[in-house]
Amino acid sequence: xxxxxxxxxTNAREGPDFRRPRTLAAAVLAGAKKLGTTVDxxxxxxxxxxxxxxxxxxxxxxxxxxxxxxxxxxxxDWFFFRCVVLYSSGRPRIVDEAVRPDGSGWVELF
Numbered sequence: 841x842x843x844x845x846x847x848x849x850t851n852a853r854e855g856p857d858f859r860r861p862r863t864l865a866a867a868v869l870a871g872a873k874k875l876g877t878t879v880d881x882x883x884x885x886x887x888x889x890x891x892x893x894x895x896x897x898x899x900x901x902x903x904x905x906x907x908x909x910x911x912x913x914x915x916x917d918w919f920f921f922r923c924v925v926l927y928s929s930g931r932p933r934i935v936d937e938a939v940r941p942d943g944s945g946w947v948e949l950f
Contacts, residue, residue: 859943882928
């Protein structure tokens with residue numbers, strides 16, 4: 841099946857798919873750069889993300905799984921990532937992120 845312009849039809853939505861670690865890392869890096877240079881860390885230079893199980897993030901951030909999900913506004917079907925942002929000082933900053941099941945958006949966990 842093809843569309844009017846001759847290209848194959850897809851069910852793709854508009855915008856980036858944050859379920860991909862490289863796409864999420866680029867967004868996290870852009871967010872860190874937007875915050876500017878910090879006294880402790882300097883300027884953000886690079887970022888990388890890896891997918892992790894929800895339980896590893898929930899346990900590290902403390903509390904029960906239900907409290908963790910309520911506090912962050914996420915659910916079990918979300919995708920969880922641990923990202924590292926490297927700054928000009930050489931110090932890394934580790935942040936935990938959750939991505940919606942359809943990949944349309946992400947939130948930083950606390």
